[in-house]
Amino acid sequence: xxxxxxxxxxxxxxxxxxxxxxxxxxxxxxxxxxxxxxxxxxxxxxxxxxxxxxxxxxxxxxxxxxxxxxxxxxxxxxxxxxxxxxxxxxxxxxxxxxxxxxxxxxxxxxxxxxxxxxxxxxxxxxxxxxxxxxxxxxxxxxxxxxxxxxxxxxxxxxxxxxxxxxxxxxxxxxxxxxxxxxxxxxxxxxxxxxxxxxxxxxxxxxxxxxxxxxxxxxxxxxxxxxxxxxxxxxxxxxxxxxxxxxxxxxxxxxxxxxxxxxxxxxxxxxxxxxxxxxxxxxxxxxxxxxxxxxxxxxxxxxxxxxxxxxxxxxxxxxxxxxxxxxxxxxxxxxxxxxxxxxxxxxxxxxxxxxxxxxxx
Numbered sequence: 001x002x003x004x005x006x007x008x009x010x011x012x013x014x015x016x017x018x019x020x021x022x023x024x025x026x027x028x029x030x031x032x033x034x035x036x037x038x039x040x041x042x043x044x045x046x047x048x049x050x051x052x053x054x055x056x057x058x059x060x061x062x063x064x065x066x067x068x069x070x071x072x073x074x075x076x077x078x079x080x081x082x083x084x085x086x087x088x089x090x091x092x093x094x095x096x097x098x099x100x101x102x103x104x105x106x107x108x109x110x111x112x113x114x115x116x117x118x119x120x121x122x123x124x125x126x127x128x129x130x131x132x133x134x135x136x137x138x139x140x141x142x143x144x145x146x147x148x149x150x151x152x153x154x155x156x157x158x159x160x161x162x163x164x165x166x167x168x169x170x171x172x173x174x175x176x177x178x179x180x181x182x183x184x185x186x187x188x189x190x191x192x193x194x195x196x197x198x199x200x201x202x203x204x205x206x207x208x209x210x211x212x213x214x215x216x217x218x219x220x221x222x223x224x225x226x227x228x229x230x231x232x233x234x235x236x237x238x239x240x241x242x243x244x245x246x247x248x249x250x251x252x253x254x255x256x257x258x259x260x261x262x263x264x265x266x267x268x269x270x271x272x273x274x275x276x277x278x279x280x281x282x283x284x285x286x287x288x289x290x291x292x293x294x295x296x297x298x299x300x301x302x303x304x305x306x307x308x309x310x311x312x313x314x315x316x317x318x319x320x321x322x323x324x325x326x327x328x329x330x331x332x333x334x335x336x337x338x339x340x341x342x343x344x345x346x347x348x349x350x351x352x353x354x355x356x357x358x359x360x
């Protein structure tokens with residue numbers, strides 16, 4: 001069977017070059033006579049893998065020296081608890097912006113450990129926009145300010161950061177990390193599950209400013225303390241070794257393509273192809289406010305559920321899969337992460353044009 005264009009929201013496509021390299025090394029990595037999956041995480045060979053992965057990520061994201069890079073387990077969902085357990089140690093207050101399903105889960109988790117101020121929400125319109133933020137609503141002595149920088153389900157993203165003064169900004173970047181250039185210095189913590197833009201499921205990357213590591217709430221389990229993992233170089237216990245290995249190759253792939261700046265240009269080209277067509281179509285309709293559109297996740301709908309179902313079926317028959325939208329939005333969603341080639345997006349848009357012509 002030929003490979004399909006996989007528009008899944010995650011786990012998502014991986015670069016074919018990375019998959020082929022992993023395939024060649026599956027049974028014998030770098031003449032060790034074993035797979036990375038069989039290798040001791042305490043071995044010199046594996047230490048080189050994780051060190052190189054961190055070094056390459058630091059290079060492509062331009063991560064300053066006063067930030068730690070941690071490779072953790074538990075997905076971004078575990079970070080919903082780790083963030084407040086580690087950071088709600090001063091005023092025990094935090095500000096959150098509610099822009100979707102994942103921010104709602106983060107808010108619910110944080111409320112177990114301190115006072116949460118939801119400064120703005122777009123739930124009134126099914127999270128189809130990023131709400132305007134009013135500094136007067138911010139908590140002046142907050143321990144941190146939390147955003148979900150890109151909303152996978154609803155297809156919105158923050159295009160500018162709030163002015164929060166000295167309060168650290170914490171960002172869940174699970175669905176847009178490495179897709180466009182960011183200034184890491186503007187954040188206290190960046191966290192992201194790997195399975196959308198970095199690698200296979202199993203590893204979560206946390207980029208945290210060093211001064212935010214150390215103090216924790218008394219109830220914090222050892223495994224949920226950032227200091228535990230920072231002190232041991234993400235090796236306190238057995239890390240998700242194979243996921244880190246593949247993620248390291250993805251980081252190298254980005255570097256070889258010209259870095260995140262080059263990836264961003266390609267992502268902007270891909271997104272523009274779809275958005276331009278949606279804006280001109282009489283049949284298809286985008287669901288997101290134009291100023292808040294995501295580069296990574298593009299939801300759209302047809303006039304009826306029957307047409308939506310037919311479009312998804314016919315697209316799958318043509319090798320374009322996982323286009324069904326989330327149940328809270330309906331319709332379709334094209335997730336066009338870094339590994340989705342421009343050719344895949346062009347094929348989708350060509351099919352949308354054909355479908356519209358056939359269903360006037």
